[in-house]
Amino acid sequence: MARKVDRLTLDNLGSLPGHGATCTFWELEPVRRGRIRGHEAEEKAAWLSGMLRDWGSVGRVVSVDGVPAGHVIWAPALHLPGGDGFATAPVSTDAVLLGELYVDDEFRGQGLGRVLIQSMAKDLIKHGGIGAVETFGAHRPRADVCVLPVDFLLAVGFKTHRGHPRYPRMRMDLRSTITWREEFEVAAGRLLEVVKRPARQPAPHPSPRGVPFREAGGSATRGLLSAEGPRPGATPGPVGAR
Template sequence: MARKIARLTLDNLVDLPASCRSCLFWELDPVRRERAAAAGEAEREKEAWVSRVLLEWGSCGRVAYVDDDPAGFVLYAPPTFVPGAATFPTAPVSEDAVLLMTAMLYPEYAGAGLGRVLVQSVAKDLIERGGIRAIEAFGDLRATEGSRTAWGGCVLPADFLLHVGFKTHRSHPRYPRMRLDLKSVLTWREEVEQALERLLGAVRPRAVRPAAERHGPPRL
């Protein structure tokens, strides 16, 4: 089985689930988000956001593939590109960090460590860029791994973040802000390739999805 982690680009944006391609929870503030949805321009706005970040900062996501079939993805960007984060009670994101916005896997690929590999691929990218000290993310304490979380599945379960190495940076009864210091994972620079081979090598889809279902609801 061919397995790979690819950078998110405008060409493979279509490989994100349909619900995610039209979701602007992170990318726009609430007012602009409602306007885009009402005008039926959500997907166009998502594409415009990805294009802007690619031009001004660089790649802002990773997509996992198994036999060329999308298996999961992760999105991340500096907080200046993520106005939706300002709505959280534990905002703002630290100035020295990049925000891990969201990550999802299709159910048949869950449980094989692919979520951890996606986070490792983000860490490797940020370490190589330099000048970035940490990854931060907002967690949901009421969600669990494998569930569709609050706000339509946009917020990562806090237990998933803890599982992949994040620690609570600012506490909250529902939405703590979590942090992963890159200095604590510098060895991933050397280990991530082996991790990709080891963990992706264990991925086996639990069932073959009909083509019409491949863009259905994903989960962590």
């Protein structure tokens, strides 16, 4: 199966699996969600358009063999007011808020959720000026509330930042991600250097007066020519010959 991760844009918003194109749980506060009922897709597109223009990338879409299989959406907490209603809000000032993360039932169990989290972290590291990602996890997830299970968040690198019996605030520190990434890249670079480096040939050990060692006819024993050189008129035999 071929996996591909793309930026979330207005072109692929409508193809998001599940209710991704119409879910406004995070993007709008409850009162406004009630007012725009029936026009969720237009509101979602307007929200995404404004974020892409004013802030930058806020999502990824993962496809398997060309079929959209899942997506993730994040943004500064100011732009995801749906998070304000949680008892453990607000999100820390150095963090962005992870809102939606969804993988279609057909593609679950293939690690796509982790792929989306890693893609998000990589994008935020490049963005710069962001210390962490936070979100609200659910100890008892509900199908009608777009909140990720705590167990999933723990498995992909989040830690409990502020506990709660139902919806704790979870945090993934990007500085730890950067440190791990740098250490991995250094280790990988050293490994490649060792693999590519040609093996060194052992240097010959000089004998007295510069006469080199010579191997004796396939034997492991090494001998020396006489330091004085061959006698006049004599033809040197093999090393060690008398």
